[in-house]
Amino acid sequence: MNKLQEDACLCRIIHTDRVEKARRAALETREHQRLTNIFKAMGDPTRLRILFALSQEEMCVCDLAAFLDITESAVSHQLRMLRQLYLVANRRQGPVLYYRLTDEHISRLIAIGLEHLRDLNP
């Protein structure tokens, strides 16, 4: 049976409709990429701490460096990525750049993630 040679798994033949349905509903490529980048950005310990700190109050680079106990260079690298994804924005006051979250979606994402954790027993 040629069909089985190509697709050893019977499931793939029987349930093709589910696959087709998923394909029709799938995210457009560009949107998928951008969404992946947002979660990837939030999926790093350092960046998540930055975002969580900024969800409380705006901070400058050296504030964040002191808070995270890493170099200002490392902070700046991460902020650059977060800026490019429009997760954070800044305003200048004299020589200092104060960073904040771009909008409330980010803190909502963090809040829902925490809800998920707390709704689990272990």
Place this chain on the structure above:
Amino acid sequence: MNKLQEDACLCRIIHTDRVEKARRAALETREHQRLTNIFKAMGDPTRLRILFALSQEEMCVCDLAAFLDITESAVSHQLRMLRQLYLVANRRQGPVLYYRLTDEHISRLIAIGLEHLRDLNP
């Protein structure tokens, strides 16, 4: 000035209160780790597509492999990670394991991420 030798950045002295406030408000370590892992899991193109597909309908491993056009082994590896983080759960029906999202938080995270994207012009 010794203070300046330690911390060249004046900002760090002036704005210490912001750093202290951030430290008090910071997430507990274990919670921070688990939250990071959730976003890291969602921040991979393959896993995000899996989660998005499962947000529409439950699917088995070979469904997902066909949908994503990757090997069932690769899917299984990713599902293992998602299972360990309690992002997905499964039920057995005969020899087939059907996977679904553990709860609605996950699809809400995806929805809010998309909202964030769509609220941006570019």
Place this chain on the structure above:
DNA sequence: TTAGTATATGAGCATATACTCACATGCAAG
């Protein structure tokens, strides 16, 4: 039990990435 199907897992490799270091840029006050 045995054979067959669906899924899981361990090892290994190729790539991605987070940090450090050195240096560049930008702004503000003289």
Place this chain on the structure above:
DNA sequence: CTTGCATGTGAGTATATGCTCATATACTAA
């Protein structure tokens, strides 16, 4: 203009990770 502080950036390195391949496990049907 020059000086000094705050931040940005490029290159290099050490680690993390997503896939493939081979094999193992779990369940069903006979």
